[in-house]
Amino acid sequence: MHKTTKILLAEDEPSLGQIIKESLETRNFEVLLCANGEIAHQTYKTEQPQLLVLDVMMPKKDGFTLAKEIRTEDTSIPIIFLTAKSQTEDVVEGFNLGGNDYLKKPFSMEELIVRINALLKRNKEPLTENIPIGNYTFNLKKQTLIINNTTQNLTHREANLLYHLSKNKNQVLERSFILKKLWGDDDFFNARSMDVFITKLRKKLKEDASIQIINVRGFGYKLIY
Incomplete structure (x- = not known):
């Protein structure tokens, strides 16, 4: 370094x-x-x-x-x-x-x-300014979700989790990958914490009914829209 x-x-x-x-x-x-x-x-x-x-x-x-x-x-x-x-x-x-x-x-x-x-x-990974997610506009750098001129602020962890879900749209994002990427370890303790953040993201995306974050039991999560 x-x-x-x-x-x-x-x-x-x-x-x-x-x-x-x-x-x-x-x-x-x-x-x-x-x-x-x-x-x-x-x-x-x-x-x-x-x-x-x-x-x-x-x-x-x-x-x-x-x-x-x-x-x-x-x-x-x-x-x-x-x-x-x-x-x-x-x-x-x-x-x-x-x-x-x-x-x-x-x-x-x-x-x-x-x-x-x-x-x-x-x-050091490059940040994409605006990412369309259904009817939402997601900005990773600003950590915001915008729909119908209404802005929601995301926490740093919520924004990074949503970013990786969006990068893997309509594909299963493996639990172990995201836990190691964002939490540093895929143990049970961190997995429970991740589930809390998934629930929060679902609530923040509820204004567009076409968007779902599906739990693929035993594998991970899938963002579809």
């Missing part, structure tokens, strides 16, 4: 933060270590990093609040949450706020590095 790639790391545990920082620097990343969410937000504004690694539980401003604020300014920067929380609702909340991935503590440095590289690679 090119040495100019900047990663903002927000972690309030000094020892863990230093370990992560040093490990990433051995891989030629430039790491901006911040001890709380407020410092992290200011550093984000001044340093313009390419990726964020945010601890969820931090003083002054937690990782979820920080991610929500940053997503109002930048819809595309990759965000990884570090969390001791393991409840499905907590993880879904993180994805709803614009997170791209999460790691449950304790985690291995190798796993974190693999996920960082995957997100950086994915973030």
Whole structure:
């Protein structure tokens, strides 16, 4: 990885933060270590990093609040949450706020590095401006769905999931592929989270009755229209 790639790391545990920082620097990343969410937000504004690694539980401003604020300014920067929380609702909340991935503590440095590289690679993929989906106009970059002059805003995760469904229109999108692509792992925990997002997309596409997201049991999902 090119040495100019900047990663903002927000972690309030000094020892863990230093370990992560040093490990990433051995891989030629430039790491901006911040001890709380407020410092992290200011550093984000001044340093313009390419990726964020945010601890969820931090003083002054937690990782979820920080991610929500940053997503109002930048819809595309990759965000990884570090969390001791393991409840499905907590993880879904993180994805709803614009997170791209999460790691449950304790985690291995190798796993974190693999996920960082995957997100950086994915973030370089070209974005198609407007994608017609039935009577809707979908914009991945802006994360919007428009129909009859009415605009719905999508979360980062919803937009990316819909993008891959649309790319595979009328074909089965395998669960394992999308889980590894967007969630980083195809375990049962992530699969439950994905089902929640599929339900949300169905609701947001309900104004066009010709559009369906079909569950192909045992294989995945198919977007048809």
